[in-house]
Amino acid sequence: MVGRDVGLGIRRAATEPSGGRMLELVGVSVPGKLDEVTLRVGAGQLVAVAGVEGNGQSALEDVLSGLAADPSGAVRIADREVDISSPRSLRDAGVGIVPSDRYTRGLVKSLGIDTNLAVDSYTTAPLARRWGRLSRNAVRDRAERIIAALSVKASSPRTLAGTLSGGHAQRVVLGRVLDGAPDVLVVAQPTRGLDVGATEFVWDTLVEHRARGAAILLISSDLDEICSLADRVVVLYRGRIVAEFDKGPFDREALGSAMGGFQEVAA
Known part of the structure; x- marks a missing residue:
């Protein structure tokens, strides 16, 4: 197969x-x-x-x-x-959570992979900058790193999460959770x-x-x-x-x- x-x-x-x-x-x-x-x-x-x-x-x-x-x-x-x-x-x-339903709790299908990978870390460096602003470069760089490390099949970090296959959607969820190395x-x-x-x-x-x-x-x-x-x-x-x-x-x-x-x- x-x-x-x-x-x-x-x-x-x-x-x-x-x-x-x-x-x-x-x-x-x-x-x-x-x-x-x-x-x-x-x-x-x-x-x-x-x-x-x-x-x-x-x-x-x-x-x-x-x-x-x-x-x-x-x-x-x-x-x-x-x-x-x-x-x-x-x-x-x-605690890191990989939820049972990757599409309703793990991802926002209408947003890009890069944004989905940032949803639990947008308030901290390096994604967050002064005065509550978000570093788009840092968001993109993190997404590119995780996509490459987990071999997520996507044309770009901005590919909509809802277009991914189940396996690659789960890789995105895993990548976001595991990137923080939870205990x-x-x-x-x-x-x-x-x-x-x-x-x-x-x-x-x-x-x-x-x-x-x-x-x-x-x-x-x-x-x-x-x-x-x-x-x-x-x-x-x-x-x-x-x-x-x-x-x-x-x-x-x-x-x-x-x-x-x-x-x-x-x-």
Whole structure:
């Protein structure tokens, strides 16, 4: 399909022990959607949240994006509690979000790639200049650098984001989030709708950032993705964590049973 060999069947678990606790959720709830969710992700570790869609994954993504309605509980980044009602507080604490819907939350389709890449950093140098003015040269230079680094297929930095294929749109979202080298990366359904080549690129990018020490929380309904990438898996069912799997390779039958609510599995 892509004219080359791809390695989607290769397990990509971390080879080194994870570092200290970086992301911690304690008793996080959203009325009618999440019920007392507690989990931890260490530096250099990728923890997957598995589950059939509609069991609280979107609410968990909202909490970690600062967009949830009436959340309770605590979220700590490197042992410091952050305000989960504020997207800016989470971003300033070092959390990067790759949303599940790249076209409604990740990109503004009617704007160019360059502008989309600037939306979360336009208030800081080098993009921001004195008196609140924006440096168009800096915006263009940053866009050119990210486009080249991620091999985004576009005729220019001003190409409208809405004209990109799903794979290249996801590269733009990843490029914007990862350019800030976040300590914590929350990635929701990152390869939904992508071809095998784009999927391999996303998986390899996540592995690369785990290797540099990022704590990654992967929210996914794709068992192949989970079993290939995760160091640890928790299963979300009806808003609760009902199973934990601490070490791979993972038992797909047990994972599937837990995702369907047929059994609870202790760590």
